[in-house]
Amino acid sequence: MNNLLRANFFRLKRDNMFYSCLFTTLGCSIGFMILWCLENAEKGALTDLDGFYFRPSAGMGFFYAMFTCMFLSVEYSEGTIRNKLAVGHTRREVYLSSFLTVFPASLSIAVAWLIGGLAGVPFLGFLTIGFGGTLLCVAIIVGYTAAFSAINTFIGLLNDRRSATVITISVWLMLALVSGFFESALHEPETITKAIVSFGEEAPSVITEPNPYYISGIQREVYEFAVDLLPTGQSSLLQNISIERPVRMLLCSAGVTAVFTLGGLRLFARKDLK
Amino acid sequence: MEYILETNNLIKHYKNGKALNGLTLHVEKGAIYGFVGRNGAGKTTLIRLVCGLQEPTEGTFTLYGSPNRSREITKARRRMGAVVETPSIYLSMTAEENLKQQYQILGLPSYDGIKELLELVRLQNTGKKKARDFSLGMRQRLGIAVALAGDPDFLILDEPANGLDPQGIVEIRELILRLNKERQITVLISSHILDELSRLATHYGFIDNGRMVKEISAGALEASCRKCLRLTVSDARPLTAALDKMGLQYSVRSDTEADVYDAPSVTELTLALHNAGCEVKNIHEHDESLESYYMNLVGGVRDE
Numbered sequence: 001m002n003n004l005l006r007a008n009f010f011r012l013k014r015d016n017m018f019y020s021c022l023f024t025t026l027g028c029s030i031g032f033m034i035l036w037c038l039e040n041a042e043k044g045a046l047t048d049l050d051g052f053y054f055r056p057s058a059g060m061g062f063f064y065a066m067f068t069c070m071f072l073s074v075e076y077s078e079g080t081i082r083n084k085l086a087v088g089h090t091r092r093e094v095y096l097s098s099f100l101t102v103f104p105a106s107l108s109i110a111v112a113w114l115i116g117g118l119a120g121v122p123f124l125g126f127l128t129i130g131f132g133g134t135l136l137c138v139a140i141i142v143g144y145t146a147a148f149s150a151i152n153t154f155i156g157l158l159n160d161r162r163s164a165t166v167i168t169i170s171v172w173l174m175l176a177l178v179s180g181f182f183e184s185a186l187h188e189p190e191t192i193t194k195a196i197v198s199f200g201e202e203a204p205s206v207i208t209e210p211n212p213y214y215i216s217g218i219q220r221e222v223y224e225f226a227v228d229l230l231p232t233g234q235s236s237l238l239q240n241i242s243i244e245r246p247v248r249m250l251l252c253s254a255g256v257t258a259v260f261t262l263g264g265l266r267l268f269a270r271k272d273l274k
Numbered sequence: 275m276e277y278i279l280e281t282n283n284l285i286k287h288y289k290n291g292k293a294l295n296g297l298t299l300h301v302e303k304g305a306i307y308g309f310v311g312r313n314g315a316g317k318t319t320l321i322r323l324v325c326g327l328q329e330p331t332e333g334t335f336t337l338y339g340s341p342n343r344s345r346e347i348t349k350a351r352r353r354m355g356a357v358v359e360t361p362s363i364y365l366s367m368t369a370e371e372n373l374k375q376q377y378q379i380l381g382l383p384s385y386d387g388i389k390e391l392l393e394l395v396r397l398q399n400t401g402k403k404k405a406r407d408f409s410l411g412m413r414q415r416l417g418i419a420v421a422l423a424g425d426p427d428f429l430i431l432d433e434p435a436n437g438l439d440p441q442g443i444v445e446i447r448e449l450i451l452r453l454n455k456e457r458q459i460t461v462l463i464s465s466h467i468l469d470e471l472s473r474l475a476t477h478y479g480f481i482d483n484g485r486m487v488k489e490i491s492a493g494a495l496e497a498s499c500r501k502c503l504r505l506t507v508s509d510a511r512p513l514t515a516a517l518d519k520m521g522l523q524y525s526v527r528s529d530t531e532a533d534v535y536d537a538p539s540v541t542e543l544t545l546a547l548h549n550a551g552c553e554v555k556n557i558h559e560h561d562e563s564l565e566s567y568y569m570n571l572v573g574g575v576r577d578e
Contacts, residue, residue: 002381003378003379003380003381004379006378006381007375007376007378007379010374010375010378011364011367011375014366014367014371015366016366074364078362078363078364078365079358079359079360079361079362079363080362080363080364081362082325082327082356082358082362083362083376083379083420083421084379085325085326085327085351086325086326086327086351086354086355086356086358086421086430087351087352087354087355087379087380087424088326088347088348088349088350088351088352089348089379090348270329272288272322272327272328272329273322273327273328274322274327274359
């Protein structure tokens with residue numbers, strides 16, 4: 001498998017799509033950070049870097065999906081996957097080497113985002129969450145990047161070019177919508193306050209009552225688990241550094257990575273290639 | 275007899291039917307094996323199975339004696355190179371980069387030999403030109419060069435002349451002959467360009483509807499092809515009367531043309547025709563072509 005990994009990295013070094021994703025991420029990260037800083041400076045709302053640094057997290061899945069489907073689909077569209085199998089590499093080796101190339105490549109796209117975010121340092125100073133907090137955030141990023149890579153490799157190697165691109169982007173979008181739904185449901189307040197103005201009274205009377213949309217009990221636990229499980233949910237939580245269950249999030253990432261990699265290996269072993 | 279590739283009753287089912295239906299084939303060491311069949315006969319399916327791109331539904335094959343379901347098959351495949359359907363090359367890379375990539379895949383310790391390979395396929399002067407800017411013939415030759423990386427002694431080429439111009443076809447033919455003669459590489463070529471194949475192949479396998487109809491060496495095929503005299507005359511009626519009188523086998527091709535078998539004496543034949551009042555306009559020896567042999571074997575309509 002080492003030979004396949006070396007060959008994949010040899011190709012990665014020459015892959016324009018990879019560099020496009022890398023530099024677009026870097027550019028967006030720098031651009032948005034400066035824009036936010038200037039915008040909030042005008043409003044006098046500049047506080048610390050923490051509130052802005054991880055904001056692009058939710059969009060990272062899109063860049064990962066774009067890069068992975070384009071990188072892997074070349075193997076099918078240009079037929080080069082045949083060169084690997086016809087000279088005796090096993091399907092297991094081909095699948096694992098693809099994942100092990102896509103994962104660090106996606107991580108380097110994440111690194112480009114994190115480096116770009118440092119453009120906010122002159123305005124806001126360094127992160128206030130400390131070394132431990134920063135390390136935890138980085139661990140979450142590594143975790144959900146692995147999960148995204150496993151999902152994208154699964155789709156990229158089990159579909160041909162056109163459908164893989166459409167499916168990978170659609171899956172990312174769908175996961176983002178699903179985790180967004182769960183997250184917004186979880187953000188519903190437990191109680192709502194109503195101000196009632198009656199005729200003849202000078203001051204409105206204020207009443208507090210339970211929010212019918214508030215989710216509690218097992219349903220809340222299920223929703224929380226879903227957000228922690230989905231890589232899009234994790235990346236969304238990281239936006240505001242609202243990481244309440246880091247161990248569970250890391251375990252979920254490991255689980256998603258393992259399930260998709262093992263499932264992909266099994267299906268890829270049976271796939272009829274052309 | 276040493277066989278590089280042997281298949282035994284191979285069956286491959288797809289959703290829409292059987293692509294291979296009990297195919298048995300033998301590729302001898304050192305041969306250029308012409309694998310002949312119409313579109314959809316199962317040629318590419320067999321190649322996909324041998325290359326490990328698909329698994330047979332039933333049946334087995336051995337490559338260098340290693341059964342397809344054994345662990346040794348992956349080692350056996352390292353001695354093989356293949357160009358399946360279209361050349362498998364990275365279009366965004368140069369010819370040299372494509373070969374370097376394949377050297378990495380094979381785990382070869384150095385890039386020695388890349389220059390030689392490029393010279394062999396006459397792509398040594400392509401420099402920084404990307405493969406996407408190559409002509410079809412150049413891509414085909416680069417595909418063969420990629421398949422030759424790692425010095426295989428068995429080469430599988432699926433329709434190597436497809437889409438090539440006449441010069442490209444000649445170049446590929448010369449390359450295959452050179453590889454077979456100079457490097458003793460056994461070659462399996464699938465093709466339906468029979469005229470081209472007849473200039474190369476030392477053995478033939480004729481496949482139809484996923485079954486092997488006949489395997490035959492080029493020598494045996496030549497011997498079994500009937501030779502005849504093809505006559506063009508003023509009128510076929512006195513000709514047939516004269517041929518019947520002489521007791522010769524013949525087949526009438528048109529009102530003015532007939533093939534006469536059994537190697538008759540040309541002097542006796544022309545004299546008999548002269549006496550019958552039939553003018554001979556043209557006479558020449560005619561060999562049954564690979565194409566007509568194939569058509570006789572598998573049946574079908576020939577457009578002439």
